[in-house]
Amino acid sequence: MxxxxxxxxxxxxxxxFLAACGSNSNKELVEGKTNVVTSFYPLYYLASEIGGDNVNVVNLIPAGVEPHDWTPKSQDLTIASKAQLFLYNGAGLEGWTDDFLTGLPKNSGLVAAEMSKGIEMIHGNPEEDEHEDEGHDHDHDLDVDPHTWVSPKSAIIMAANVRDSLVQADAAHKDEFEANYKELVGKLEALNDEFETKLATAxxxxxxxxxxxxxxxxxxxxxxxxxxxxxxxxxxxxxxxxxxxxxxxxxxxxxxxxxxxxxxxxxxxxxxxxxxxxxxxxxxxxxxxxxxxxxxxxxxxxxxxxxxxxxxxxx
The missing domain is CATH 3.40.50.1980 (Nitrogenase molybdenum iron protein domain)
Known part of the structure; x- marks a missing residue:
């Protein structure tokens, strides 16, 4: 054959696979700002854009490390315990989240929020049934597709979740967060429109x-x-x-x-x-x-x- x-x-x-998952952001907290810890790059980007000058964003997963396999070290737990907000994707991407949050000191004021909330999840592989009779059978270790952020439509929902979480952690700067959010979501909506229009004619x-x-x-x-x-x-x-x-x-x-x-x-x-x-x-x-x-x-x-x-x- x-x-x-x-x-x-x-x-x-x-x-x-060695898909990288982070910006080379310094893992240092800053006094006088709302310290936000993110699990990987897309959330680091959204939090940085919406938070602006009022937040310090620390990205946990370093460049060159696959997010499915990464596990936090004690220094990551220490940093998070002193931050105000922890943003993670959810949908099964970060399998370490529950243990991580359980390991925080009892006096930690860290608020954790799942940024894929509100997105209609894809369960397994929608093409699975079509290809199984051909022998094309993918892995079944993940019940939900966690790659929400790869669609601009999902990114728009995630941006709203980031904004809401920032407001919850730092209500004094609500107006600035809202202004930054509107500017970012305008760009994301324009990107979505471009995807819809151009791919429809392919x-x-x-x-x-x-x-x-x-x-x-x-x-x-x-x-x-x-x-x-x-x-x-x-x-x-x-x-x-x-x-x-x-x-x-x-x-x-x-x-x-x-x-x-x-x-x-x-x-x-x-x-x-x-x-x-x-x-x-x-x-x-x-x-x-x-x-x-x-x-x-x-x-x-x-x-x-x-x-x-x-x-x-x-x-």
Whole structure:
């Protein structure tokens, strides 16, 4: 069978994902400001934009560390115990949250808030039933898709949650938080409008991605996500999964395979070689690379780049 050509190489190429999840923010508290601890980069971005000069945002998960696997150290607990607010995504992304909060000193005034609250969750893989009879069976270790922030529609909801949490922690600066929120959400709504308008006219709607991180993006903008690996970054596809992805790419005339910059591209690259397709970046924005941070990239600019690459790949 022609699709078996590189399957051995594909399995050799399976590696542990190293999606980065944080800005290189200093883990230091600042007196005279509301100290906000965030679990990973998207929340760090939202809290920084909405909080402005009145807050000091500390991001827990360092760059280069996958959020599903990260666990806090004692110094992280110490920092959080002296902060006023802890923002985490929820939806199963940070499996350490319950133990972390339980470990706080009893006199800690830290308020914890889940930022994915209010988003309609995706349970498992919506394409699962369609592909199971073909042998394309993803991991079942996560009941809920936690990658809410990858859709601008979800980011708008999360921004409101961040604003509300900041107001709860620091009511004296409610007006400033509200003004910053309105400015940010205007940009997010413009981004959402651009995604809706431009993706609606794309000739195709199927994206083949290395990691099943784009379910909310696909749901909200009429796309169909086919993932090489599942919801959990360390999930490993079976040989039959890889054969089916290759067959699908050929049968649907797909021209591009999407990979993530902070993750090994070996699987995507080998499928691209097998199917004579090209590679493009689709960034789940779990964190910034040092190069992106130095260049002043942020959630908005990276989502703009995602849209351009989607439009290229869906031609």
């Amino acid at each position: 022609r699709y078996t050509k590189n399957i051995g190489l594909l399995f050799i190429a399976i590696t542990v 000739p195709h709607n199927t994206i083949v991605v290395s990691h099943q991180a784009f379910g909310y993006l696909a749901r909200d903008y009429g796309l169909k996500q086919i993932a090489i690996t599942g919801l959990s970054p360390d999930a490993e596809p079976r040989p039959q999964d890889l054969l089916n992805v290759a067959k699908l790419v050929k049968s649907e005339g797909i021209k591009y395979i999407y990979f993530e910059e902070l993750v090994s591209r070996d699987l995507a690259n080998t499928i691209a070689d097998e199917t004579n397709t090209e590679l493009l970046v689709l960034n789940p924005i779990e964190g910034l690379t040092p190069k992106q941070e130095k260049a002043g990239e942020d959630y908005l600019s990276l989502m703009e780049q995602n849209l351009q690459n989607l439009l290229t790949g869906l031609q």
